[in-house]
Amino acid sequence: MSGPVxxxxxxxxxxxxxxxxxxxxxxxxxxxVRSPDDEEKTAHLKAMAERHGTDLTFHEANLREPxxxxxAVAGCEGVIHVAAVARLAAPNPQAQIVDPSIEGAKxxxxxxxxxxxxxxxxxSSIAAIGSYRASQDRPLTxxxxxxxxxxxxxPYGFAKTSAERLAWAQSEEAPWDxxxxxxxxxxxxxxxxxxxxxxxxxxxxxxxNAFPALPKMCFGLVDVRDVATAHLEAYxxxxxxxxxxxxxxxxxxxxxxxxxxAAYPKRRIRTxxxxxxxxxxxxxxxxxxxxxxxxDTLDRVPHYDGGHxxxxxxxxxxxxGETVRDTAKSMIEQGFV
Numbered sequence: 222m223s224g225p226v227x228x229x230x231x232x233x234x235x236x237x238x239x240x241x242x243x244x245x246x247x248x249x250x251x252x253x254v255r256s257p258d259d260e261e262k263t264a265h266l267k268a269m270a271e272r273h274g275t276d277l278t279f280h281e282a283n284l285r286e287p288x289x290x291x292x293a294v295a296g297c298e299g300v301i302h303v304a305a306v307a308r309l310a311a312p313n314p315q316a317q318i319v320d321p322s323i324e325g326a327k328x329x330x331x332x333x334x335x336x337x338x339x340x341x342x343x344x345s346s347i348a349a350i351g352s353y354r355a356s357q358d359r360p361l362t363x364x365x366x367x368x369x370x371x372x373x374x375x376p377y378g379f380a381k382t383s384a385e386r387l388a389w390a391q392s393e394e395a396p397w398d399x400x401x402x403x404x405x406x407x408x409x410x411x412x413x414x415x416x417x418x419x420x421x422x423x424x425x426x427x428x429x430n431a432f433p434a435l436p437k438m439c440f441g442l443v444d445v446r447d448v449a450t451a452h453l454e455a456y457x458x459x460x461x462x463x464x465x466x467x468x469x470x471x472x473x474x475x476x477x478x479x480x481x482x483a484a485y486p487k488r489r490i491r492t493x494x495x496x497x498x499x500x501x502x503x504x505x506x507x508x509x510x511x512x513x514x515x516x517d518t519l520d521r522v523p524h525y526d527g528g529h530x531x532x533x534x535x536x537x538x539x540x541x542g543e544t545v546r547d548t549a550k551s552m553i554e555q556g557f558v
Contacts, residue, residue: 225297226298227252229304229325233304234407234411235448237416239452241269243301250277251294253281257279262415265413285328290328291332293332295336298338301342301456309513314372318377323384325384334397340400341400342456343399343401345464347404349382350525352375353517366382366386367381374513375513400465401463402448402465405468406420406440407442407445407448408421408424408443408544409544417552424548425552425558427474427490428553429558435493441468443468444538444544447538465533466530475494
């Protein structure tokens with residue numbers, strides 16, 4: 222596949238790295254974004270295109286607007302649908318989390334069908350596979366689905382599961398085939414300050430001592446550069462099929478704090494663990510902490526089997542410690558913390 226691809230959510234944290242992977246491979250990219258004229262959001266992508274010498278164009282599109290992706294996708298060989306609402310909770314979860322996810326998937330897939338593309342790569346999530354609680358008995362795999370998520374208990378998981386099931390249902394009669402990637406929490410180098418508000422915000426909070434002590438939370442992690450490579454290989458390998466759970470390893474927050482403290486001793490990064498009772502109490506006053514998320518994650522180690530993706534897509538996970546250090550380095554060197 223040497224023709225152009227449309228990448229949605231191209232200015233976001235994961236989307237930016239996916240764009241770079243495709244440009245580096247010499248594949249022209251059509252970036253579908255909400256604000257193509259916003260230099261603050263697009264400058265790093267333009268620099269990538271110049272560095273790699275690969276064509277990059279920008280196209281205005283909105284997840285909630287039917288037909289808005291048609292122009293960006295027309296003439297493309299494939300679509301990489303990365304754009305998503307990355308909120309675990311909201312005052313109106315139906316309108317702010319679920320509807321954009323499902324309507325966005327419908328609009329992007331409709332454009333793919335109209336354009337007759339060959340392949341669609343969907344960035345889903347571990348949230349569509351299962352919760353921390355579900356992973357306690359055995360490691361979750363690509364065969365699992367988060368069918369217990371509801372709008373009330375887990376709107377983000379419900380949205381990701383619903384959007385992915387929609388994509389699989391449409392793929393049965395579509396002219397394109399579908400490959401899905403389900404990453405855990407994604408860390409790695411950021412390109413601008415806006416991206417520190419995405420999944421790397423967890424690490425930014427540790428670096429900035431945002432908490433008096435660190436909640437007893439453990440995260441499954443994967444490097445954004447490996448996620449980008451997985452997207453590229455899922456797209457260009459004809460034999461790639463199905464779902465791919467992306468998981469490199471676990472880290473407790475206090476372990477992340479200890480790694481960063483060792484790397485940056487002058488920053489006096491906290492490593493103490495916050496008693497659970499105070500973590501739960503904080504959820505009532507701190508909008509960074511969601512009580513429903515705490516009920517699922519606090520004091521639990523998630524168990525996933527991420528072994529299928531590297532063997533199927535031909536890559537090797539980066540060491541989690543390297544990912545943590547590189548994320549911090551990018552934030553510190555750019556003055557974001």
